[in-house]
Amino acid sequence: MTDTPxxxxxxxxxxxxxxQVVGQLERGDVALEDSIRLYERGAELKKRCETKLKEAEEKVAAITLDGNGTPTGTTPVEGL
Structure with missing residues (x-):
C-alpha cells in the first residue's frame, strides 16, 4: 500500500x-486486524475508482460530434 491519500x-x-489489497485478502495469510484495515482501504479504493469512472463517463458524454465533426452538445454514451 502507498501513503498517497x-x-x-x-x-x-x-x-x-x-x-494488491484483493490479492492480500484472497491469500488469507493476513492477521484479522490487518484484514479489517485492508478491507476498509479496499472499500475506499473501490469508491475512488467508481468516482473516477463516473467523471470519465461525464466527459465522454459531453463530447458528441455531428456528421461534420462539429461538437453538438451532450449525449450520454451507452455502456459506460
Missing amino acids: VNEMSFEQAMKELE
Whole structure:
C-alpha cells in the first residue's frame, strides 16, 4: 500500500492498489486486524475508482460530434 491519500489517486493508482489489497485478502495469510484495515482501504479504493469512472463517463458524454465533426452538445454514451 502507498501513503498517497485515496482522494488524491488517479484511477490507475487506485486500481493497482485495489488489486494488491484483493490479492492480500484472497491469500488469507493476513492477521484479522490487518484484514479489517485492508478491507476498509479496499472499500475506499473501490469508491475512488467508481468516482473516477463516473467523471470519465461525464466527459465522454459531453463530447458528441455531428456528421461534420462539429461538437453538438451532450449525449450520454451507452455502456459506460
